[in-house]
Amino acid sequence: xxxxxxxxxxxxxxxGHVSIxxxxxxxxxxxxxxxxITDHAECMGFFDRGHLPEHVKYFYKELVDKEFAEAxxxxxxxxxxxxxxxxxxxxxxxxxxxxxxxxxxxxxxxxIHNLRGETDFYYIEDFGTKERCEEMLxxxxxxxxxxxxxxxxxxxAHIGYPxxxxxxxxGFDVSLDAYQAELTELFRLIVSKGKGIELNVSGLxxxxxxxxxxxxxxxxxxxxxxxxxxxxxxxxxxxxVGVGIERGQELLREAGFRYITAFEKRVPRFEKL
Numbered sequence: 268x269x270x271x272x273x274x275x276x277x278x279x280x281x282x283g284h285v286s287i288x289x290x291x292x293x294x295x296x297x298x299x300x301x302x303x304i305t306d307h308a309e310c311m312g313f314f315d316r317g318h319l320p321e322h323v324k325y326f327y328k329e330l331v332d333k334e335f336a337e338a339x340x341x342x343x344x345x346x347x348x349x350x351x352x353x354x355x356x357x358x359x360x361x362x363x364x365x366x367x368x369x370x371x372x373x374x375x376x377x378x379i380h381n382l383r384g385e386t387d388f389y390y391i392e393d394f395g396t397k398e399r400c401e402e403m404l405x406x407x408x409x410x411x412x413x414x415x416x417x418x419x420x421x422x423x424a425h426i427g428y429p430x431x432x433x434x435x436x437x438g439f440d441v442s443l444d445a446y447q448a449e450l451t452e453l454f455r456l457i458v459s460k461g462k463g464i465e466l467n468v469s470g471l472x473x474x475x476x477x478x479x480x481x482x483x484x485x486x487x488x489x490x491x492x493x494x495x496x497x498x499x500x501x502x503x504x505x506x507x508v509g510v511g512i513e514r515g516q517e518l519l520r521e522a523g524f525r526y527i528t529a530f531e532k533r534v535p536r537f538e539k540l
Contacts, residue, residue, distance in 0.1 A: 268513070268516070269300060269527060269529075269538040269539070269540075270297075270298060270299045270300055270301075270509065270512055270513070271299055271300060271301035271302065271303070271497075271498070271512070271527070271529055271538075272294060272297075272299055272301075272302055272303065272498070272499060272500050272502070272508055272509050272512055273301075273303045273305070273349075273351065273374060273376075273465070273497040273498060273499045273529075273530070274303070274305050274353070274376065274424065274465060274467060274497070274498075274499020274500060274501050274502075275290055275294075275302070275303065275304055275305060275499065275500060275501070275502045275503075275508055276290075276304075276305065276306055276307060276353075276501075276502065276503045277289075277290050277304055277306055277331075277334065278318065278330075279306040279327040279330040279331045279334065280306045280307040280327075280503070281307060281309075281313045281315055281316055281317035281318070281319050282307070282315075282317060282503055283306065283307075283503050284503060284504055285504070285505055286334050286337075286338075287304050287331070287334040287335055287337070287338045288334065288337055288338040288341055288342065289505055290302070290304065290502070290505055290508055291304075291338045291342050291346060291348055292342065292505070293502075293505035293506065293508040293509070294346055294508050294509060295342065295345050295346050297508055297509030297510075297512075298509070299346060299508075299509050299512070300346065300347060301346065301347040301348075301349060301529060302346055302347070302348055302349065302508070303348075303349040303350070303351045303373065303374050303530075304331070304335065304348075304349070304350060304351060305351040305352055305353045305374065305376050305499070306326070306327065306331055306352065306353065307326070307353050307355065308325055308326035308352050308353060308354045308355065308367050309325060309326075309355050309356060309380070310325060310354060310355060310356045310357045310359065310360040310363040310364045310367065311356045311359050311360050311363075312324050312325060313325070314381075314386055314387055314390065315390070325363055325367060326352070326367055328367075328370070331350070335348070335350050349373040349374055349530065349531060350371070350372060350373050350374075351372055351373055351374035351375065351376065351530075352367065352368075352370070352372055352374075352375055352376065353376040353378055353424065354367060354368060354375060354376065354377055354378065354420065355378045355379060355380045356379065356380065356381065357377060357414065357417055357420075358379075358410060358413035358414045358416075358417060359383060361417070364417065365419070368419045368420070371532075372533065373530055373531050373532055373533065374421055374497075374530040374533070375419065375420045375421045375422075375533065376420070376421070376422055376423075376424045376465065376499075377414050377415075377417060377420035377421075377422070377423050377424065378414075378423070378424035378425065378428070379407065379410055379411060379414060379424075379428065380428065382403060382406050382407060382410060383406075383410070385403075388428060388429045388431070388432045388433075389432060391432060393437070394432070394433055394437055394439060397439050397440060397441060400429075400433045400439045400441045401441060403429060403433075404429060404433075404441060404443070404446075407428075407429050408443075408446055408449050408450075408453075411423070411426070411453060412453060412456075415453060415456050415457055415460070415462070416456075420462060421462065421463065421495075421497075421530055421533060421535070422462065422463040422464050422465045422495065422496070422497055422528075423457060423462070423463075423464050423465065424464075424465045424467065424499075425465060425467035425469075425479040425480075425501070426443075426450075426464060426465075426479060426480040426484065427443055427479040427480050427481065427484070428467075428479055430442065430443070430479070431469075431470065431477075431479065435470065435475075435477055443480075443481075443484065444483075447487070450484060450487055451487060451491060454487060454488045454491035454492075454493055455491045455492070457488075457493065458491055458492045458493055458494075461495075462495065463493065463494070463495025463496050463497065463528060463535070464480070464488060464493065464495070464496055465496070465497050465498070465499055466478055466479075466480070466485065466496055466497070466498045466499070466515050466518070466519065467479040467499055467501055468498060468499070468500055468501075468510070468511030468512065468514065468515040469499075469500060469501035469502075469507075469511070471510065471511035471514050471515070472507060472510050472511065478511075478515065478518060482518055482521060482522060485518060485519065485522035485524075486522045486523065488522075489522050489523040489524060490523075494524075494526065494528075494537075495528045495535055496519065496524060496527065496528055497527070497528050497529075497530070498511075498512050498515040498516065498519075498527060500512060516540050519540055520540050524540060525539065525540055526538060526539055526540060527540055
């Protein structure tokens with residue numbers, strides 16, 4: 268079985284905790300063949316800088332380059348290491364996005380963490396009402412289309428991300444079920460552009476049973492001709508690296524996929540599930 272984790276964060280992210288080498292060591296211990304670091308690059312600037320120095324406005328490139336080289340030297344013979352980036356809110360700041368994407372990446376994630384004029388969904392302590400959640404989901408779907416129309420990326424990340432907090436953290440009875448027509452159009456557009464999506468399995472930790480997107484949405488993506496798909500744990504700690512990857516592969520098989528996608532120098536490669 269081919270095992271790889273294509274969405275993880277080191278302390279070069281504002282919410283990461285350890286070095287790339289420590290995260291890569293965890294990937295080896297988890298039995299992975301490939302490990303990709305995808306530290307945050309928030310194109311509108313970090314809402315919460317955390318431990319990052321003041322000069323780091325969008326992305327801690329210097330630390331990623333330095334620590335990736337160190338990880339390659341220390342562990343490169345034990346696991347295939349890949350250097351990626353998670354570019355967020357690029358549709359709001361295309362000039363910043365286009366600057367950050369011009370680098371020697373193996374893999375580029377395109378994501379949305381917040382809506383225009385709003386903070387990251389993670390930081391919203393109370394969504395208030397179901398109606399507010401639904402209004403924000405309407406906006407989220409519209410903004411996802413904007414990200415898909417961008418030209419330079421490999422996959423769209425964690426589709427359904429707001430539900431991680433609206434539904435699974437705060438308990439509002441909301442979903443993407445009402446957006447099947449929009450998702451069908453979205454997935455067909457992604458396929459037509461030769462791009463893919465990510466299966467984010469962060470919701471499978473600690474006994475959870477949710478992925479972003481869900482199984483039904485994976486099936487819809489496959490029905491729309493979707494083939495390019497990666498799996499990521501979204502790990503911010505070493506003990507989460509690789510968690511949920513095998514279960515994610517089971518879900519992909521159930522959804523009708525025969526292959527998982529890997530990347531190197533932005534070129535997709537298909538590994539049999």
